[in-house]
Amino acid sequence: MPAASVPPASKLHCSTLTNITLPPKAIGLPTNGVHVDSATLIPASAAGNEAGDYCRITGSIKALKSATPDIRFDLNLPRNWNGRALQLGGGGYNGVVVSGLGTMPFSPEHAPLAQGYATFGDDSGHVGNSSLAVFGLIDEAVINFGYAHLKKTHDAALVLIRLAYGRGPDKMYFAGGSTGGREGYTVMQRYPDDYDGVIADSPALNFTGVRLVGIKIGEAEYATPGGYVPPTLLERVYERSMAICDRLDGAADGIVSDVPACRKREAEIIDALRCRSAASAGAGKTSRSARSNGSPAIAPQTEQEDKCLTNTQLATLFALRDGLTLPYHLAWDVTGYHGYNVFQGTRLTGGLGLGRDASREQSPTFAANGYLFTQGDGYLRYFVTQDAAYDSLTFDVLHPGRYQSQLVELSETIGAMNTDLSRYIARGGKVITLQGLADEVISPNQTIAYRDALVARFGQASVDSFMRLYMVPGYQHGSGVFVPSVDLLTALDDWVTHGVAPETLTATDISAATNGRTRPLCRYPLFPRYTGKGDMNRASSFICSST
Template sequence: MHRARDRRLAAAVSIGAAAFWLGAQPALAAPKELPLALRCAELAGAVLPPELIALPTAGALIESANMVGATAPGNQQGGEYCRITGRIKALNATTPDIRFDLNLPRRWNGRALQIGGGGYNGVVVSGTGVMPFSPDRAPLAQGYATFGDDSGHVGDSSLAVFGLVDEAVTNFGYAHLKKTHDAALALIARAYGRPPQRMYFAGGSTGGREGYTVMQRYPDDYDGVIANSPALNFSGVRLLGLKLGQAEYGTPGGFIPPLLLEHVYQRTLAVCDKLDGAADGIVSDVAACREHEAEIIASLRCAGHTPARDECLTDPQLATLLVMRDGLSLPYKLAWDVGGYRGYNLFQGTHLTGMLGLAHQAERLPVPTFFANGYLFAQGDGYIRYFVAHDAEFDSLRFDPQHPGKYRAQLVALSQTIGAMNPDLSRYIAHGGKLITLQGLADEVISPNQTIAYYEALNERFGGDQVNSFMRLYMVPGFQHGSGVFIPSVDLLGALDAWVTRGMAPETLTATDIAPATNGRSRPLCRYPLFPRYAGKGSVNLASSFVCAQP
């Protein structure tokens, strides 16, 4: 079932034991004969040859390798581990290295977990902490060897300047995943004397896209993937963000002040909160709420008078919201026959006044920022400037996504390099790989409807039974992009491992709310298309009071 992966890992073991790892140093004892502390120390300064990594590189350098004691300050893992930092050298001297961290627990469970990044990456994923929206015990503390990287450039997740460097763009799109995987597995094999029995990937947003990317491009390398809120259609969401910014800042009166956005949200709650049987601040029955959308919009539209700023929506303001609701349709195709981007559940409980919502100020900054000008527009602006136009001074408000002219070929090429919309997961399915995806139905950054569309494309391609054999999709009411009125905490890694190793396919799970205002309440985590409906009795704060219902 895993012959291709096992052959590659066996090669990593034999190569990893070769003397050239440590240059001219004496021959080493077999890893199993040495305690982890000695094996860890031996790795410091090691050079990994390019042949060890399947994609072209100039090799890798281990910059540090030190044991972290169980009682060391800041160690919350419950045990000692070897912490390794290194960098994978690019072919072009002007391309930034891929910096990576690898953590090897003394009590290893025989499994490895690669962890994805977020936004435009640029910061090394340490792999030492708790996974987002998961219980308190970190994977490293559970015995997983963990690793992550910065995707091949330095900067916070909002910076797209590296888009000017072609090799850095390729690394960000997909290559860093394979390069870091191969380097880390060689190091794991060297330290423990054997490769991992199971190899997993977990990430959200950009990390979710990375999870789908490894299944599509490197299906033999992974046994299981957790890919939450995945930025699958990366080019599509950037182009939609640009169009949204044009509606806000390129159209007179298109800006919507936060007080009015709050009024829109409260109106949707007033109409839709109780449709699932419980007045709990969560719009759970999104399908039923959508049937009331025309009524909600009509009640929000200004009618023949000069409105107060937070009273009703003018036509230009409503047009801005409809851009986000309707999504983007293109008269040409991106990679994998993608023709646009699906819209958001804007009038079904999505809150647009948070850090990642729409713009908070009426003036566009020269370099848009998340809070001032909206996350979607800020990210789309950087994408057009650096990835598409290769011009830091380019005015993104003048760019027409529907008619990109000379930039069309670049847009299509980028969607191939960075996007993860290829529905062909046949090799991943064939070798028994499993997939869990969780996303909020109120997500304001990655459209939940785009994720659902990809899931439906898989069903159309492979049939429901085969998709059911390898994938679970959980769409969470009230959950946004890391925030929301319901923020689920659930052990997806445990569920994935049980599925891969013991054949225990997850069904309905129970999620605990970690939103500050409602911390501790619980809800069933229903498989899509089901949603939690109040059963009519019992506390609305307990999952046992809800059933998973058909919309």
């Protein structure tokens, strides 16, 4: 291995890093060492390169067992380094190397590499981002996906950064969304000494919980006669919610901002959606017995099937709204999963919604059977039962029997629900979290509940000293009627390096239909309320309000 006195990147012949190896002792968790597969100097003149000269490194972290895939990683070292490093998280089940070359989520105009950050990411230790998640059959790969890849890649990148620049970074940051958001909370909980700041957006904190909710929703739709809710009725739910709740924030702008006020009108929304016929009432009363004796599904009234919901269909939506309460404890005393804002402006008809098919596919897909059930099905078969032929609709979520211990173990390996951030707080670490109030994949109420648990443990003042939570009205999981663009990395860096804590931020909408309008990003529990005057497309016409 080359000596640590390698000159700065401005004088470094990048190719000299190719084929070097790092010994296992260089990594804080057990591995079989690290191999740098390539190191190439990308000139500023290269097509599409807006980052100036940088050294692009690809490598692999060797697994302990031959059956376990290596962790593949990319590292980018800019010639004009700002002294900071940024590790980027993945998405879904990962399986694709995060290159670190592009822009950050929610900040499409600001590529960290072009700003002088050394950037890096990995594939979490397997190839292929599939809902089937077959790597769940390999224990070492599951541990890598859950948390170990983060530490292993961090340590490998840190050694290479020191070799390239002759010193380590002044600040180390992490940023990611969804799975990457869970990874952000994971590094704060497990490796608090390694990071100075984290951006963890739409975080899949309670990973096992959300997968179990998916099974519960699948059971309601596909194992309960009459429980399937077609896209036309899901759109009806959205339209009725908007009709009643859009103006509660003072602005008819297609966004439900005052979610608490909308929740108070929920009974009115449901009453307007419910079918009135005796047949509908009968469907609600008989669905359980019909399921037990194998009777065919009871369909809604033909003449109203695109206009109202039966009791059984509403029960499916209530299952999503109410979340999950378990009679046993997952890791960190977790006893369930918080429900979704089903009747508060969440659209469930998109690619990540509840699905378009009235019957379950043999191999569910997002489009056919919905994101939550499809992901829950794969998790149950490959991670929990480790039986690819297992029928997830026969699984008893509340009484998992011999699989309970596996669920608990997985919830610790992959989940990020530990509220003990005392070491991270003591070191002065910061975290910014942004999430949509209309998120249909990761419940916004689960994220809020975790924040509330931190307040209960550390007190409001302590939480305010290191955490900012921004809940965005109208934003779903990567889509929605308002899709925010905001420079969270600069906000985090100013907080960490200069002590300038972010307060109200301004987000620009990049949704195609309303591109360019702005809104204040309000610290939770505040939300944007229209002042009653001024352009509704400008943030200056809104205030952050609690009522």
